[in-house]
Amino acid sequence: MIISKTPLRASFFGGGTDFSTYYENSKLGYGTVVSTALDMYVYIIVNRKFDDNIRIVYSGNELVSRVDEVKHNIIREALKIVGIEKGIEIIYMADIPLSNAGIGLASSSALAVGVLNALHAYKGEFVSQGVLAREACEIEINRLGQRIGIQDQFAVAHGGFSQYKFFNDGSVSITPVVCKKEAMVQLRNNLMLFYTGTTRDSRKILNEQSDTILDKTVMLDELVNTTDRAVQALYDGNLDFWGAELDRTWEIKKKFANGVSNPQIDSMYAKAKSAGALGGKILGAGGGGFMMLYVPQQRQNLVQEALSEFTYIPFSYCHEGSRIVFSD
Structure with a gap:
């Protein structure tokens, strides 16, 4: 059994400048946000299932035989990225109400990062926070076609109170805010x-x-x-x-x-x-x-x-x- 714990986040300034349409074309050379992770969390429990089926539990409950049959789009794509095809149970819970509607604390990105982290650990793989953030972006933006920025995935993967800069070339810097x-x-x-x-x-x-x-x-x-x-x-x-x-x-x-x-x-x-x-x-x-x-x-x-x-x-x-x- 594996359990991952991923914080939610609050973003203070710079929202919108983390969209690739902006930072890839910005004359300033980058977009930037400052945000903090919060002591509110998304939890993912992953466990081996006794048979070859896939069971997903969240506000809904799924029992399917193939990855492509999983309705929860983020969890389905995470399984595909990590390469798990059968025989697994995934339970998703959080310190906030679970729903399909947005609440502004990056819960969908925390789910993506958290389930990726848990699935990699289940396979005995260590991946960095930066890789988790990039893989979550791949799921949410490229595979699911969500028209969002990339601040949330990095904020919940790395945690802390930091300034994030998103540069023209696609690189990202994370600078913890160190002050008195x-x-x-x-x-x-x-x-x-x-x-x-x-x-x-x-x-x-x-x-x-x-x-x-x-x-x-x-x-x-x-x-x-x-x-x-x-x-x-x-x-x-x-x-x-x-x-x-x-x-x-x-x-x-x-x-x-x-x-x-x-x-x-x-x-x-x-x-x-x-x-x-x-x-x-x-x-x-x-x-x-x-x-x-x-x-x-x-x-x-x-x-x-x-x-x-x-x-x-x-x-x-x-x-x-x-x-x-x-x-x-």
């Missing part, structure tokens, strides 16, 4: 996470965003510059810069595609700002899922009261990426 411990702790203390209570199919939003990336180059260039400035501000201890820039870049993000925001989200965000939040954003493509807010600690009780109809989710940073936590 007090600044990192204070940033965490100034962040609040709320569940909007709604999920969304992000494909329409992401498809429109992908179609119009070249038309939004100026905005995306500004997001690259903002991401670099945000990392420098953290080094300098200028934490409130994060609040102000989250607010400004949220306004930019809403222009990327229809459905990024909606009246409920706008109302929720306005209530939070009126109560003392300096800025924030919907994580992921938008339209629902989780909202991250930057709120000075002395105003957090007021913000929590203002958003009492929404679920407040305490969280911490996660310093590790996808890993095998049990092998027998």
Whole structure:
């Protein structure tokens, strides 16, 4: 039996610049995001089955005789990449509700990375975090045709609080954000996470965003510059810069595609700002899922009261990426 544990992630700045259409053509030479892994996880259990069938358990339950019959598309393609054709059980669970709708924490990429990690370990193979990220991109983007960026796969595979740069030639650099411990702790203390209570199919939003990336180059260039400035501000201890820039870049993000925001989200965000939040954003493509807010600690009780109809989710940073936590 093998069990893998893969963190979810929250992305702060630079979303959209991790699309190949942008970074392969960027005059700046790269796209970039800064994100952190969270102490919320996707778990994959892999075990040898007593017969030659394949059993997959998630919110559904599949029992099939051939890989091509597996309906769960990510798990099916992971089996193909690793080269396992029969006699296996895979169980998928998470610290968040399992559904087909997006929630903005990179759960699909965490599933892809986590199941690949577990399947490789099942075969007695060690693969690096970089390989896991690349194989997850191969599944989600190339094989399944999802029109998404590549930040999520790298963030959940590597974990930690890092800046990722995606260069014209397709290479990726991962630089852990190293600053004074007090600044990192204070940033965490100034962040609040709320569940909007709604999920969304992000494909329409992401498809429109992908179609119009070249038309939004100026905005995306500004997001690259903002991401670099945000990392420098953290080094300098200028934490409130994060609040102000989250607010400004949220306004930019809403222009990327229809459905990024909606009246409920706008109302929720306005209530939070009126109560003392300096800025924030919907994580992921938008339209629902989780909202991250930057709120000075002395105003957090007021913000929590203002958003009492929404679920407040305490969280911490996660310093590790996808890993095998049990092998027998």
